[in-house]
Amino acid sequence: MTNLNEQMVALGTQRSVIRELFEFGKIRAAEIGAENVFDFSIGNPSVPAPAKVNETAARILSEMDPVLLHGYTSAQGDAGVRALIADSVNRRFHTSYQETNFYMTVGAAAALCCCFHGLCNAGDKVVLFAPYFPEYTVFAKGAGAQPVIVPADTEAFQIDFAAFEQALSPAVKAVVVNSPNNPSGVVYAAETIQKLACLLEAKSKEYGHPIYLISDEPYREIVFSGTKVPFLPDYYKNTLVCYSWSKSLSLPGERMGYVLVPPAVEDSAQVYAAIAGAGRSLGYVNAPSLFQRVCAACADETSDISIYETNKNLLLKSLREIGYHVVEPGGTFYMFPRSLEQDDEAFAQRAKARNLLIVPGCGFGCPGHVRISYCVPTERIERSLPAFEALAKEYR
Secondary structure, three states: OOOOOHHHHHHHHOOOHHHHHHHHHHHHHHHHOHHHOEEOOOOOOOOOOOHHHHHHHHHHHHHOOHHHHOOOOOOOOOHHHHHHHHHHHHHHHOOOOOHHHEEEEOHHHHHHHHHHHHHOOOOOEEEEEOOOOOHHHHHHHHOOOEEEEEOOOOOOOOOOHHHHHHHOOOOEEEEEEOOOOOOOOOOOOHHHHHHHHHHHHHHHHHHOOOOEEEEEOOOOOOEOOOOOOOOHHHOOOOEEEEEEOOOOOOOHHHOOEEEEOOOOOOOHHHHHHHHHHHHHHOOOOOOOHHHHHHHHHOOOOOOOOHHHHHHHHHHHHHHHHHOOOOOOOOEOOEEOOEOOOOOHHHHHHHHHHOOEEOEEHHHHOOOOEEEEEOOOOHHHHHHHHHHHHHHHHOOO
């Protein structure tokens, strides 16, 4: 057999648990009818993109020279696009960024990969707070970095600072924050971010090099009941922001995002160059031309997130009444209740036997919990409640 990269073979042949459940759900729907399968596996937005998105795409397609539209943009993204995005961010966060602070990427995944590859040398460490999006470990290892996991504070899903301080060392190059959080839905409080910033400043000074804070923000706009999401560059100067319109504009398949490198970042021009160099090394060339322009024109829009709040309120109230322990999400479209037995994989298998597809928490670095993705039609939640009730009865 050809001598292949066995790590890549493993990644290519072993789908994530989320994807496995998603594929199982499609098979079961064909067998017993979609109305009898309660698929809460994947975070695929169920709310359509705002009308302005399609209108803008149609207008650009009809008005713009197709040779220019479908040609290459600058590797870092079209300058006019980046200027529009800077204007949008500046309006909302009272900043003064310029287009030169933004690097357009193929979604937040590419943004994270560019940060990891641009910042990290072999053997550097990247700190992740559990629960975390599972692909973080794949992205970090792909950049030659070692993920270091900080266990979750399962009472509130804020940061366990005692555990975090133990995880820090001179080898730590970056810390990843995902708030609003996938899978818990929790938003880090301003007090949490302030404490995090103070600790990172102290440790950066102690170690003699900056520890970068990478803020992964695809759910920034999806928050409920007036919840405020702290803008991390306001708290810590060495912050890089990875953003995506996949969730806010319901465009996951269009793969559009950016890295923001604020000018306050130490040696910001070099950091920006490293991120651009990582994009070049990874073969990204440039982000999709049409949707660079569409997302820039729609940067102040969001999909109808009120539907997610309706779903959250219904599911939270119902699960708590049944007897599940759930920390209330402040945003996203995920919920992360405790499983009713210590083995969350066994619990998810029992749920699966009732065509209730929920994801074990061990894959998110937080065993004893399961993720429920409630970006689904509200009636699916309503129809699923007897299955959640029956599942709970098995443990009484």
